[in-house]
Amino acid sequence: MAQPNDFFFTGLHLTGNTSNSLGSKVTPANVVQIPGLNTLGISLARIDYAPWGINPPHTHPRASEILTVLEGTLFVGFVTSNPENRLISKVLNKGDVFVFPVGLVHFQQNVGHGNAVAMAALSSQNPGVITIANAVFGSNLPISSEVLAKAFQLDKYMVDRIQAQF
Structure with missing residues (x-):
């Protein structure tokens, strides 16, 4: 039987620990953390970046992503598929939004002078990475x-x- 906590998650307000080799921390809010997301086709993630920190090149095999910068400045991009393999990139500031199509390799790098924070919405309750x-x-x-x-x-x-x- 469904319970209120199956549809609830707390933690996206907390700053992620970026003291690692990448200088970033992803805090997911997907079906693992929120069982009530099962079959709903949506999830979120908070990404914290130290200065010059990166969310390294990765892909989500089951989701497109829309990223919103909450604080700081990010250089973001994705690579189109073979044979073109063209980099589509942009520098984003607070309030800017960028879309990463499903399955394409993409990344983000903090290019500002302070910490950066972004929120990613994904088109799957279990986007994979x-x-x-x-x-x-x-x-x-x-x-x-x-x-x-x-x-x-x-x-x-x-x-x-x-x-x-x-």
Whole structure:
């Protein structure tokens, strides 16, 4: 039986801890946190950025995203699909909105002098997230360094070094 707390979440007012290697923190509000979102096709996320922090290149396989800057200045962009692979990007300020189409690789970087905060609305209760570097260089089991070296046109030693960081 549904309960009020199935439709409730608190926490998006809290500043995320950005003291990590990326300088960002994503706080999701999706079906995991709010069971009442099941089948509703919507979710949110708060993203906090330290100065020069990034939300690294990633994709949402099940959702488009609309991002609103609440504080600060962000450089944002996405890459169109093959064969064009064209970067569509913009610098956003407080109150600006940008859309990332479903499944396309996208990112954000704080290019302002202070912290930045954005709110993302997604068109799925369970949008999923695939962070490109983590998926490619940190997969479990690892993708062979020979495959990655050829794909990224790097030497095997460099691939091994990158994989060791994940």
